[in-house]
Amino acid sequence: MSSKLGTVLMFIDSERGDKSAVVELDEQIVGDSITTKIIIISARYENQDWSTNGPVHIELRKQMPDFHFNMQNPKGEWIEAAASYKVL
Known part of the structure; x- marks a missing residue:
């Protein structure tokens, strides 16, 4: 997959007790x-810092998620386990 730009809309609680980011992409993926602009990126490692960059899992979503996210019971389409993000 090529790189995509987006805006973090909010952080939601993950099943591990850390935060996952809900991102609206500038263009659809x-x-x-599913074809969407809404994705959830979840940290791959426990206690991962969201400040600048790092590895993440990606799930596509048809609509905005609830405030809690459960990777074992996704409501979208999981597409990548070895992606990365970078804060611009």
Whole structure:
């Protein structure tokens, strides 16, 4: 997948007790079953710092998620486990 730009809309609680970021992309991204601008990026490592960059998991979402996120019961389409983000 190529790089995408987006804006963090909010952080939600993950199942590990840390935060996942809800991001609205500047352009749509196409998965197998979902085309959307809304993604959730979740830290790959416990106690990962969101300040500048790092590895993340990505899930596509049809709509804004609730305030809690459960990777074991996704409501979207998981697309990547080895992505990364960078704060601009």
